[in-house]
Structure formats: structure tokens, C-alpha cells
Amino acid sequence: MGQFGMGQPVRRVEDQRFVTGQGRYTDDISLPNQAYALVLRSPYAHATIKGIDATDALALPGALAVLTAADVKAAGLKPLMTPIKLKNRDGSPMVVVPRLLLAEDTVRYVGDAVALVIAEDLATARDMLDTVMVDYEDHPAIVETARAVEPGVPQVYPEAPGNICFDWGSGQPEAVEAAFAKAAKTARVRLINNRLISHAMEPRNAIGDIDADGRLTLYTSSQGVHDLQEVFADEVFGLPREKLRVVTPDVGGGFGTKIFPYPEQALVLLAAQKLGRPVKWTGERSDSSQADAHGRDNVTEAAVAMDADGKFLALSVDTIANLGGTLSPYGPFIPTLAGTMMLTGVYAIPCASVRVRGVFTHTAPVDAYRGAGRPEAAYVIERLVEEAARVTGLSSAEIRRRNFIPAAAMPYKTALGQTYDSGDFNQTLTEALRLGDLDGFEARRAASAAKGKLRGIGLSSYIEACAGGSPEDARLVMDAGGKVTIFIGTQSNGQGHATAYGQLAADALGLDIAEVTMVQGDTDRIRTGGGTGGSRSVPIGGVAVTRAAEALIEKGKRLAAHLLEAATADVEFAEGRFTIVGTDRSVGLTEVAAKAKAGQVPDGETPELDGDGRFKPPAATFPNGTHIVELEVDPDTGGVTLERYIVVDDFGAVVNPLMLAGQVHGGIAQGAGQALIEEAAYDPESGQLLTGSFMDYGMPRADLLPQIEFHLRNVPCTTNPLGIKGAGEAGAIGAPPAVINALIEALRPYGITHIDMPATPHKIWRAIQAAQVKAAAE
Incomplete structure (x- = not known):
């Protein structure tokens, strides 16, 4: 492996162009x-x-x-x-x-x-x-998600009575009903997954x-x-x-939008x-x-049935999902097929039942936003598991350990039909707990209390499905000067595709990454493409690039055999050269490309050194991990300060750990933003958007997050030839429940068991005041 190969922390080759103002965006075109x-x-x-x-x-x-x-x-x-x-x-x-x-x-x-x-x-x-x-x-208008199905509210479309677009379900409702009937304990939550605007x-x-x-x-x-x-x-x-x-x-x-x-x-x-x-x-x-298409906007009631030891017996989830005032193309897909199969999370739950009602309201259409259904599912199950810990008296870690799918059970088919190929959930939890120094938490809580602050620690153990579905094609072409161009139908929105694909191609061909360029985003120059979404670009497009590189090498062997007057079977390739096995006769990759351009190719070969590759994933990949958040709350103002953020992720094989960390950091920023400050709010009387500018919409800023402590404990993926699990959305999936779980732990002395996102200072302050009034009355 060279210095630019898979697994190397190569700095992004795009960034020099971007930070010096040399990027070319649509608005730059006149x-x-x-x-x-x-x-x-x-x-x-x-x-x-x-x-x-x-x-x-x-x-x-x-x-x-x-x-x-x-x-x-x-x-x-x-x-x-x-x-x-x-x-x-x-x-x-x-x-x-x-x-x-x-x-x-x-x-x-x-x-x-x-x-x-x-x-x-x-x-x-x-x-x-x-x-x-x-x-x-x-x-009159209706903008509130849960109220959209109530009798007498304004109707958005006459052909959708009750504002119902669909009333969809999955799972085993009869088995779930039976399990709840015999359960020793149950835990229930009602959650709002707040509406967001991606604001690229x-x-x-x-x-x-x-x-x-x-x-x-x-x-x-x-x-x-x-x-x-x-x-x-x-x-x-x-x-x-x-x-x-x-x-x-x-x-x-882009973020899906x-x-x-x-x-x-x-x-x-x-x-x-x-x-x-x-x-x-x-x-x-x-x-x-x-x-723009907004994201999230679900109201969910969920329950888990447990035996006397806190083992999960069944899961029931009922969601009302806001679709907005018209159907964005994938709007109905996001709260149903995109995310609900992940509702059982990392837990061995024997049976589950899901109902989703998609409703029309007089609001902007809702569609995919970073994670697209999987953050919603993770928030439901991880808040519900935390409530189960409270009901049973078990710790957050213990309730999870009793119910984790064991690593030895992989591949594991869940009650909602998803088959996880790999993962060791206890491993990421154990490592995160060690890094989080739980033994020292009570001392830190006491120190916060001495300052008049509340301190909480919380976690989430997430899993998501991504990088499955449609195929991707890649084409590699080497010019007479030895430079390689990658043609591929994904689309970088800032993730660093030129670097990741360049690393894979440079590694396979024995080149410097500076010799590799990428072409995306032009239907005249690229025959096909699935675009970018669902963390598919590197796990799917990256495999296509490696296969195209392999095809280029195989063609190069045929061209080199012609130039060296040898049999193709006798030609091997290593470190950028084609060599006749057992001799010192060889020809370099660049020379082969130049001779091909000059027409020195055998019959039946095109005068170009190129290769095509395709990959269609047999199944999704399942990145997973544990987030731990430690925070302080000022009870006088409701203000929250995130003191520590630890994440231990399993992303399988890693192409570039530097870019991977950047993806996780960005996702966590968006997830923490959703948990604490972001909300697209409409006035229920007039239907006016109340958060139509950055004066009113709370965007995450640098002071929201501490330094993120990012760690990997990877288990190789079996559904991807490179072993890669998608990583672009994971941070936004694990962060919201971890932040809210930590917040609820901080507020536990007041008897507060839930606050809906976004947990703004005003909302927290009001909850504290209400709890104090209630305590005084009792």
C-alpha cells in the first residue's frame, strides 16, 4: 500500500481549490x-x-x-x-x-x-x-402534525379525507399484542421528531x-x-x-435536500x-x-414489553409523519420503508409492530434529510430504551447489554426483516464507557452542583442501514502523459469524492494521487449514475472505481503483451509496471497508455488505456456505534453546555480516517443542533413560517460542541467487497438521543423524564419551573 492507498489519512485534494476561491458552483456560471x-x-x-x-x-x-x-x-x-x-x-x-x-x-x-x-x-x-x-x-390552515388527523380540522386535499395520504404498517401486530398481554413491565414514550431545514x-x-x-x-x-x-x-x-x-x-x-x-x-x-x-x-x-424540502417532523408513540428481568419481548410503534402540502418525490418513502426496519435498533426483540400515517398539512413538503428515516428510528428506540431503564431500575448500560444482539449471532434477521451482517455492539459500548470515565462522573456532578449547575451523562447505541440498492458504474481513462481520469455518476456535495476515489485508483495503479482527477455531474460525459445519497458513494462507487482500475490493468496487460511480444498470461503488473514473468523485460503504465493513444494496440482493442467497473451491492451495510454525551445545565436559564462528546463507531474498513472523522463531526453537529436548537416552526393560527431566516432558525455554531473524541472499533463488513460501511449519516443518527438522554439524566432531580427536541433553554427552564411548582404543591 502506498502513501495514498486505502486507510491513509490523505488531506483532501479538493481543498486547495475551494479555500482559494477556485470552486465553480452553479451561481458562478453566467x-x-x-x-x-x-x-x-x-x-x-x-x-x-x-x-x-x-x-x-x-x-x-x-x-x-x-x-x-x-x-x-x-x-x-x-x-x-x-x-x-x-x-x-x-x-x-x-x-x-x-x-x-x-x-x-x-x-x-x-x-x-x-x-x-x-x-x-x-x-x-x-x-x-x-x-x-x-x-x-x-x-384556514392546518400545520400541526398530530392534529392533522383530528375531526374538523381544515382539509388539504378533498381526495385525502382526514388528511391521510397513507396508513401503512409492518411487523407482527398479533404477536406484539400477545407479548404485551403477558409482559411483566412496559415502558412507553411519546416523542416529537422536530421539523428541520437543511440550510446548505x-x-x-x-x-x-x-x-x-x-x-x-x-x-x-x-x-x-x-x-x-x-x-x-x-x-x-x-x-x-x-x-x-x-x-x-x-x-x-446537499444533505439529501x-x-x-x-x-x-x-x-x-x-x-x-x-x-x-x-x-x-x-x-x-x-x-x-x-x-426546500424540510426534514423529519414525526410524532411517535412507542412502547416496549419486558419480562421480569428487563428482557425485551415486543416493540410497538405508531407514528404520524408530516408530508407537507404536496408530495415531494420520496416523501412517503422516508417515514416508512427507509427507516422503520431499523426501529428494533441493536436489540434482540422477538416481534415488532409498526404503524405509520402519512398526513398532509399546509406546510412545505417533507423529504430526505441526512439519515432519511434512520435518525427518526434511532431516536425512537434509544429514548424508549432509556425509559425502559428507568422503569426497571437498571442502568443505561445494563438494559442495553441484556438486550443487545450478540456478535456471535451475526448474521441476524430482525423482527422487521432487516438482516445485519456484522457488528459487535457490546464492544463499542464497553469502549465508550471506558473512555467516558463513568467511575468519575459523580465527582464531576458534585463539582457542577457546587457551581449551581446540573450535570448529566447519557448515551445512545445506534445502528443504521445504508449503501445498498442501485448499482454504480465507473470508468478510468489514462492519457498519454500518465494522468488518470475517473468518470463516475455519484455527485460530491463536499464529502471529498475526488480524494477518496483518487486514493483507491492511485493505490490500485501505483500512482501519485496528484495524477488522478475526477469527472462528475455531466450527463454528456458520464453514461449512468445513481447520484449521492444514503452514504452510497464510497461503499458503492468506490468498489466500482477499484473494479475499473482492475479492468484497466487487465487491458494494460494485453497491450503490454502486444508491445513486448509476449503472451498476456505471462505479464504481471506491480508498482506501475507491466513485466514479463521471470524476466527483466517491462514497460511502464504511462508508456503503455502513450503507445495505445498512438494506435499501437492489438486487433480488437480500442486505442486507449481504460477500464470500466460496476458494483451492485447485494445488501445494505450496517454502521453502528455508541455516543456518550456529558453536559451541564444552568437551572436559572435552562442553558445547556456540552462538556464532552465521545463516539466509538464501527465503519468496517476505512478509506481515509481523516475524512471519515470530518463526516462524523459534521453529522454530530447537525444531530446536536436538532436536539437543542433547530426547529422549523409554523404559526398554528395563520400557517406562517416563524423561522424563515437565521434570525429565528437556530443553526449550530462552533460554541455548541466541545472537541469530539472520535474512536473506531471496526468489524469488517461482509456485504461490501472492500469491507466498507457507509459513514456519511451516522453522526446525525446517534447524536439526538445521546444528547437528550444526557439532558434527562441532568434533570432527574426534578423528576423530569422527557423533553421534546429541540430542548431550547426556554423549554428547559419552563420544565424546571413546572417541576418546582408541582413539588411545592405536593
């Missing part, structure tokens, strides 16, 4: 004769559109067009549709509603797109937004262009160009795919068609807050 577009959004959560008058807007100097739903219909464009078709528990189909590119007669959330204004410059486009007159008839550094954006032959090009920040090409060409515009090129340059963060297609991407293409020139839309932070 095309000749480019026009500018802005979206007119609804100020109402629920209203009828009685009319739109664009006369004054179009009279402004520099105004070019105002597109409405009538223009979309006239052009024959189709709406965005979810590919997810769930069955209800009674076997009937879920309610499917289209996501309109522009609202037709009704708006269903604040920020719903009503019109696209286009002008010669941005200033004129802003003036046009102010002068397009829309006649709205305002109606780079807002969403799109540029539509058209050439003289009518071929369209979409430039957009995304997590994969091929899915967008398929949706917009096949489904929305009804075009052959070769008539639409999709390009994604550098991306400033940029996986799916959005109306604005179709609208700029339609605008380019109508005007015959490029049209650019760059979202602002208000667009992100109002119209």
Missing part, C-alpha cells in the same frame, strides 16, 4: 445573453387563487415574461410525481397527488410557487415580484439553456444529474433523454424554450426556508 428569474411565492398557507394580473409587471423596462400555471399547461409539461406507491394496511392504495410546477387554483403552504418572473437583470425581476398582482381568497451553504439554483437545435441544458446544484435527466426528459417534458443535458458543477452541501427534482428546475428550462435564451434562477435564503 451564459451569454442570460436572463434572470425569480419565483413569486404564496404569502398564504391555504388560499384560492382567484386571478393573476401581470400587466404592470410586464410593463416595466427590462421585463421579459411572467409564467403561470396556464403557461405550464399550454406547453404540455407534466407535474412532478412520487415514484413511491405504498399500500395501506387494508390493502388499498395511498393517495397520490401531483406536485405542480406552479400552483393552479390553490396554494397549500407559505412559499408555494405561483409564478416565475423573468427579466434582463435581477433588479427588474425583484420589481416584477412586487407588481404581479395575485387575488387570493384566504382559508449553497442555496438551490438552476440555469436553463437552449441551443439552435432546441436541445436543452440544465445547470443545477444537485446530488446526481442522471435522475434529474430521467425525470425532466421522460416525465415532465416528454423528450428523448439525449435532448436534455444536465450539468452539476461543485456543490456547496438536493437529491430530488424541484419545480424551479423545470421552470427555467421552460423559460429558456419560450425566450430562446438562457434563464438563471438562484434561490435566496428565504427560498430555502420556505420551499
